[in-house]
Amino acid sequence: MTTDQTRPAGGLREQRKARTRRAIQEHALRLFLTKGYDDTTVEEIAAAAGVSHMTFFRYFPTKEAVVEDDDYDPLIAGLVRGRPAGEDPMTALHGALRAGLDAVLAADRDAVYTRTRLVVTTPALRARQWRNTDTTQSLLARALADREDRPVDLRLRVIAAAATAALITALTAWVDDDGVEDLRVLVDQAFAALADGAP
Secondary structure, X not given: OOOOOOOOHHHHHHHHHHHHHHHHHHHHHHHHHHHOOOOOOHHHHHHHHOOOHHXXXXXXXXXXXXXXXXXXXXXXXXXXXXXOOOOOHHHHHHHHHHHHHHHXXXXXXXXXHHHHHHHHHOHHHHHHHHHHHHHHHHHHHHHHHHHHOOXXXXXXXXXXXXXXXXXXXXXXXXXXXXXXXXXXXXXHHHHHHHHHHOO
16 A cells, blocks of 8 residues: 555656646636636736746646646547447447546536636637547547557548537537536437437
């Protein structure tokens, strides 16, 4: 059993980095909500988090990255790879997203909602969403291909793109509803709509 006294120094260092990163994000989100995204500077975020603006840039290359960066895509990709072999790709993606949301919302629901709302309602962030969506689609297509032990092909890219579109539509509906609806229910409804439209 590892205690604080016996944990390797690298582990403590990584924990401190994670705490600093999280503090910067939390202060940034609070400032964005109170002052507005465009009117909040990196210097103000750094001061609120108790770090220098150079430290801010060690954790986040841009102000936009404070909202955009998270560990969710790798989490979902790992869950996709772990889904039962007999599941079709869309069912595997839905199941992985559902399991990932269960974990993420239990730990960070308010932060996830705030970040989603900022992306949906801030033109500068919304304009960058296409690039982030493309990255997510590629990661999910790769996870599906790994699961089937085959190269990424058009079929898997289309399935990953459809699943990503369903997720983004559910997230947008969640914000439109002021976060009242359960995001997991909205995701289930979005995937059901995909199934209804399938031949």
